[in-house]
Amino acid sequence: MLIRIGFDIELQVTAPTALIHMLQVHPSRAGDLQGGENLELSPALHTDHYIDGFGNRCARVRIPQGVDSVRLRNHALVYDTGQPDPVHLEARQLAAAELPVETLPFVLPSRYCEVDSELLAFAWDHFGQVGPGWPRVQAICDFVHRHLRFDYGSARATRTALEGFRERTGVCRDFAHLAITLCRAMNIPARYATGYLGDIGVPIAPYPMDFSAWFEAYLGDRWYTFDARHNTPRIGRIVIARGRDAADVPITMVFGANTLKRFEVTTEEALG
Known part of the structure; x- marks a missing residue:
């Protein structure tokens, strides 16, 4: 299947400054782009493109x-298989000493994920008796989905x-942050992901389209997608960026005063 993605974002500024954005499809999905992206900047301004420490495309x-x-x-x-997020109930949890070293930053506390807080004891009290691996991560998702x-x-x-x-409330990033923190508290590497997620195969949501956030947990020998907000496998996720939490992957960040004047996101199956 083909998915049509896009955005129209306008920011008002009050002084000379710089804008960092992560708005292009993640390199891991670059091969699925049909004819590339069509990024436009108005007015045409000098832009420095780079790859950050997490492998995201930035400007x-x-x-x-x-x-x-x-x-x-x-x-x-973007070409997509049209298959929902994979589910592997037998995916096992590795002991801390077995984890690949590149996953270790994702078991530590980060800006929005306070593993070293009351959530550490809470996680072990509530999920310590759940079977390790996929069942434990799913139990965490179930809890967060109900709690927020x-x-x-x-x-x-x-x-x-x-x-x-x-506070027991929030938006998709808050669901992801809480689930990530509880996973890390159980020594399961978990990382934040942001990107496009349209209402494909599900009822249309009654509010404007936005970018979405979910998380990935490392089980067995790979990262798996989990979504505590929706708590069901979804079709058509298109990753933009990954990091320890939302602080690592701002869609836009302006160094100074600014006002958001326009924000429109498109994510839909391309029919016909």
Whole structure:
């Protein structure tokens, strides 16, 4: 199947500054792009492209004096198998001494995932008796899915996993952060992922399309996709970036005062 993706984002700025964005499809899906992406920047400004320490495609836009707004647009077609997220119930949990060293940063505390908090004891009390591996990660997803109430109106960019746990509300990033933290507390490497996830194979959501967040847990010899918010395998995830938590993968970040003037995201199956 083909999935049509894109966005139209406009930011107003008040002074010369720089904008970092992670808005292009992750290199791991580059081979699925049909004809590449069509990223447009208005006005045309000097841009430095680079790959960050997590393997994500990033760009720094230099905004000079006299420019008061920057508009970013993109559209592309992406091939997808049309299969839901894989489920492997037998995927095993590795002991800490067995984990590949490259997974170790994803068992440590990070900006939004306070493993070294009351969540550590909570995790062992509630999931320590659950079979290790896939059943344990799924039990964590089940808990987070029940514990948090999804509410766009309660979105807060500074909310941590512990705060979400206490407040019992949030958006997709909060579901991901809490699940990641509980996994790490159980010595399961878990990383944050952001990207496109359309309403394919499910009822259409009653609110505007947005980028989505989920997480990946390392079991056996690979990373597996989990989604505590939806808590069911979904079709058509297209990764943009991965990191320890949302702090590593900002869709846009401006170094200074700015106002979001436009934000539109497209993710849909391309029919006909």
